[in-house]
Amino acid sequence: MSEIVFERVSHDFEAELVVDDVSLVLRERRVGIVGANGSGKSTLARMINGLVTPASGRVVVDGLDVARQGREVRRRVGFVFTNADNQIVMPTVREDVAFTLRRHRLEKADAAARVDAALDRVGLTDLAERPAHRLSGGQKQLLAIASVLVAAPAIVVADEPTTLLDARNARRVAEHFESLDQQLVVVSHQLELLESFDRVVVMEAGRVVADDVPGAALDAYRALIG
């Protein structure tokens, strides 16, 4: 399993402290992050692959310092964004998933097989030739997940990956997450998605205020938000 270490990490945007002295060692297979809007969850998640560099402290992923070895880290960490539109870069669904593999030096047939498998896993096989930008919001979210998973990164970080999904597709993504071998860090307001996770971190105003197995952590969070 991978290891993500936050060492006394703080960050501010325009003098507003949004991550406040966070230290965490994440070694569990599936880690959830919850917290009220603006509590710093996305900022923390983005630090795992260097999208945000902390103002102070250090983030280390599998022994690699994210600030110094960003390129190696990004090869290990796949990031699923909240807004899937930001992630779609190619005209069709199939091409978009295949784009992730462009630097993997795979035989054409191997790459095609991996793309097919990734599309199948998220249920997008029938839409493979569709223009990616014309998918529904939820379908785009599934595409973003497939495009990350096709590369089989060691760690998958997903920022609200099921926000736009209907119950059936949310379940599909949850089941898929369940079956992943790699480490998964998920920011979500959908608490039921995190109930089967190994650990849940609760953020409040940039600080970790609870960090426990899902039952206890989610209870603490519910108490916090009333």
Ligand SMILES: Nc1ncnc2c1ncn2[C@@H]1O[C@H](COP(=O)(O)OP(=O)(O)OP(=O)(O)O)[C@@H](O)[C@H]1O
């Ligand atoms: N690029 C940015 N520039 C300026 N301020 C930012 C930036 N990104 C985030 N912030 C601010 O940092 C704070 C924390 O934001 P963050 O997105 O990490 O919260 P969050 O817990 O993920 O919230 P949500 O649940 O609403 O997605 C917010 O007050 C937000 O406005």
